[in-house]
Amino acid sequence: MLSYQHIYHAGNMADIHKHLWLITVLDYLNKKDKPYCWLDTHSGRGLYDLSSKEANKTEEYKSGIDRFYSSLIADNDLPHQLQLYRQIIENLQGNSEHKINTYPGSAYISAKIIRNADRFYGFDLHKQEFSHLKEALASFKNAKIEQKSGYDGLKALFPPQQRRGGVLIDPSYEIKDEYEQCAKAIIKAYKKWPQGVYMIWYPIMTQGYHSNLLEPLKALNLEAEDLLTDEWHFDGLYHNMIGSGMAIINPPYSSEKTMKSVRKHVSNLLK
Numbered sequence: 001m002l003s004y005q006h007i008y009h010a011g012n013m014a015d016i017h018k019h020l021w022l023i024t025v026l027d028y029l030n031k032k033d034k035p036y037c038w039l040d041t042h043s044g045r046g047l048y049d050l051s052s053k054e055a056n057k058t059e060e061y062k063s064g065i066d067r068f069y070s071s072l073i074a075d076n077d078l079p080h081q082l083q084l085y086r087q088i089i090e091n092l093q094g095n096s097e098h099k100i101n102t103y104p105g106s107a108y109i110s111a112k113i114i115r116n117a118d119r120f121y122g123f124d125l126h127k128q129e130f131s132h133l134k135e136a137l138a139s140f141k142n143a144k145i146e147q148k149s150g151y152d153g154l155k156a157l158f159p160p161q162q163r164r165g166g167v168l169i170d171p172s173y174e175i176k177d178e179y180e181q182c183a184k185a186i187i188k189a190y191k192k193w194p195q196g197v198y199m200i201w202y203p204i205m206t207q208g209y210h211s212n213l214l215e216p217l218k219a220l221n222l223e224a225e226d227l228l229t230d231e232w233h234f235d236g237l238y239h240n241m242i243g244s245g246m247a248i249i250n251p252p253y254s255s256e257k258t259m260k261s262v263r264k265h266v267s268n269l270l271k
């Protein structure tokens, strides 16, 4: 029985890290005319209501997007990736120049950024999350969603017909062996399709569980530029989660450098 609901965490610093990486990768894929296929194995609900009682129980968004939303809107000198992020957020229903009420999740962001000829496939196992997701993505004709395990979706769809694209894997890590399970699913998919971009988000907990995900990926012995990890640390903000990690197999050229400058800009907005 699944109990995790992302609404309690939506818009926190880990979401910002993950979603800015997602935008950076999709924006890069959009640079070539050739259509691509993008998967989101753990889609969540697509759009998150920050005025809900769940979001306000934890108030994680308050130390995340809420803290720099007004300066993000007012900034006329944003790097391109942050401009895209801002455009997506400011056009959502309920958001105004001064107040953010709705935060976009990975599935909504992806559906918004891909082009008409590209394809998006999203998955969520949770009945309630899936029904929100359906509503959030209803107007996107090239987005297909299914209420089933994203790991099964990955197995069924990779390699995709388009032979271009990749996947975001953003599990809830409710059970401790999900780190190993996730690594196994990625390695299987990678062996079938070594050209895809594989983005895997992981929490950095005080217990260090994430090494169970990273060690098997490192054992693939990829060239240094074909497996990168990027970690943002935020001690003391979210109980025993002390940071947010993103591992990427086949990261787009120069994406690490781009994200470094995006990170710097975010830090300035947070000051």
Ligand SMILES: C[S@@+](CC[C@H](N)C(=O)[O-])C[C@H]1O[C@@H](n2cnc3c(N)ncnc32)[C@H](O)[C@@H]1O
Residues within 6 Å of the ligand: 002, 004, 005, 006, 018, 041, 042, 043, 044, 045, 046, 104, 105, 106, 107, 123, 124, 125, 126, 129, 148, 149, 150, 151, 170, 171, 172
């Ligand atoms: C961390 S949340 C996803 C957040 C989302 N990616 C975003 O950025 O908005 C994880 C989601 O995975 C769902 N889930 C858990 N196990 C799953 C599985 N095996 N396949 C698909 N979805 C799953 C949960 O219901 C939850 O909505």
